[in-house]
Amino acid sequence: MIPYGRQDISQADIDAVVDVLRSDFLTQGPMVPRFEQAVASHVGARHALAVNSATSALHIACLALDLGPGDWLWTSPVTFVASANCGLYCGARVDFVDIDPKTFNLCPEALARKLEQAEREGRLPKIVVPVHLCGQPCDMAAIHALATRYGFKVIEDASHAIGGRYRDEFIGNCRYSDITVFSFHPVKIITTAEGGMALTNDDELARRMALLRSHGITRDPAQMTREPDGPWYYQQIDLGLNYRMTELQAALGVSQMTRLDTFVARRHALARRYDSLLAGLPLSTPWQHPDSYSGLHLYVIRLDLPRLDGRTHREVFEALRAAGIGVNLHYIPVHTQPYYQGLGFRAGDFPESERYYKEAISLPMYQGLTEADQDTVIRTLRHALGIY
Numbered sequence: 001m002i003p004y005g006r007q008d009i010s011q012a013d014i015d016a017v018v019d020v021l022r023s024d025f026l027t028q029g030p031m032v033p034r035f036e037q038a039v040a041s042h043v044g045a046r047h048a049l050a051v052n053s054a055t056s057a058l059h060i061a062c063l064a065l066d067l068g069p070g071d072w073l074w075t076s077p078v079t080f081v082a083s084a085n086c087g088l089y090c091g092a093r094v095d096f097v098d099i100d101p102k103t104f105n106l107c108p109e110a111l112a113r114k115l116e117q118a119e120r121e122g123r124l125p126k127i128v129v130p131v132h133l134c135g136q137p138c139d140m141a142a143i144h145a146l147a148t149r150y151g152f153k154v155i156e157d158a159s160h161a162i163g164g165r166y167r168d169e170f171i172g173n174c175r176y177s178d179i180t181v182f183s184f185h186p187v188k189i190i191t192t193a194e195g196g197m198a199l200t201n202d203d204e205l206a207r208r209m210a211l212l213r214s215h216g217i218t219r220d221p222a223q224m225t226r227e228p229d230g231p232w233y234y235q236q237i238d239l240g241l242n243y244r245m246t247e248l249q250a251a252l253g254v255s256q257m258t259r260l261d262t263f264v265a266r267r268h269a270l271a272r273r274y275d276s277l278l279a280g281l282p283l284s285t286p287w288q289h290p291d292s293y294s295g296l297h298l299y300v301i302r303l304d305l306p307r308l309d310g311r312t313h314r315e316v317f318e319a320l321r322a323a324g325i326g327v328n329l330h331y332i333p334v335h336t337q338p339y340y341q342g343l344g345f346r347a348g349d350f351p352e353s354e355r356y357y358k359e360a361i362s363l364p365m366y367q368g369l370t371e372a373d374q375d376t377v378i379r380t381l382r383h384a385l386g387i388y
Contacts, residue, residue: 035050057196065155144175320381
């Protein structure tokens with residue numbers, strides 16, 4: 001089986017984790033701050049807060065921005081459910097903005113139209129979560145301009161996008177957002193096994209997220225309500241959670257960061273080769289906006305169904321899987337999930353997202369993918385399409 005994605009673990013990665021196992025700290029030691037500094041320095045953000053998953057990062061980001069009952073969070077339908085669920089965790093309501101059919105990202109024009117209507121109806125969002133699907137950044141300058149006009153906060157869900165750039169600056173620098181979130185799941189560009197990170201340039205947001213990830217507890221006398229009883233003293237000053245990253249995860253992350261740029265460059269080389277080998281087939285390859293340099297977490301094709309002589313999307317997908325090509329589909333539009341249907345969403349609400357879902361297939365894309373493996377993918381895909 002050739003998977004759609006997988007981690008790349010070197011001996012240096014293994015040695016870094018073993019060193020921590022032999023150290024005095026398995027959690028709450030020096031490696032988490034070191035990993036945070038490595039990422040913040042690389043992308044150009046002032047603060048980075050490592051947590052146990054990107055889902056946790058999204059949650060504390062929403063909490064730090066005071067999202068709560070009576071508020072709205074908007075995001076893209078074409079994303080993993082965590083991008084929307086983080087709003088529900090805070091008691092807010094969630095809505096969606098349809099995608100741009102070329103980038104598969106939240107469409108700024110659709111967002112502008114929806115904001116105009118929401119302003120008339122008195123239900124503007126408190127937070128918008130643009131998702132950098134596949135690693136390609138959204139049009140953040142346009143979204144930031146709308147945020148300034150309408151007064152909402154922006155959380156970039158860059159779970160797919162570490163190592164990518166927007167307008168020649170690294171994604172994660174928060175130039176156009178309040179907070180950016182990365183994921184370090186094993187299929188992502190770099191991994192900490194599980195893990196995530198929230199980045200911000202706002203000192204107060206960083207302080208709040210640091211508090212929220214660790215039970216709302218502080219040992220900083222400056223944050224306490226009275227003088228400490230002694231050196232053992234701590235105070236819970238907020239209702240936080242246990243979202244901390246371990247030292248083992250952080251050590252792996254520090255080691256992986258040394259190869260981040262190499263990993264992304266390799267993905268771009270593979271994408272260029274896919275583009276060439278897929279040319280002329282009844283499908284479309286990913287379009288890259290000239291303002292972006294994608295992290296290329298995913299390589300998504302869209303089938304041209306009218307040209308497939310009756311073959312269906314499902315038949316092509318299943319033929320690939322049966323032949324040992326571990327394709328996937330990123331993602332089922334969130335508003336079509338049963339839970340969200342229970343909240344009132346219906347098929348037809350976001351037609352571009354639903355059209356994408358009927359045509360999209362994620363081909364294998366990871367830094368360890370060989371050209372021989374890629375040739376196997378292409379040969380199998382041609383057979384699945386009925387092209388011999």
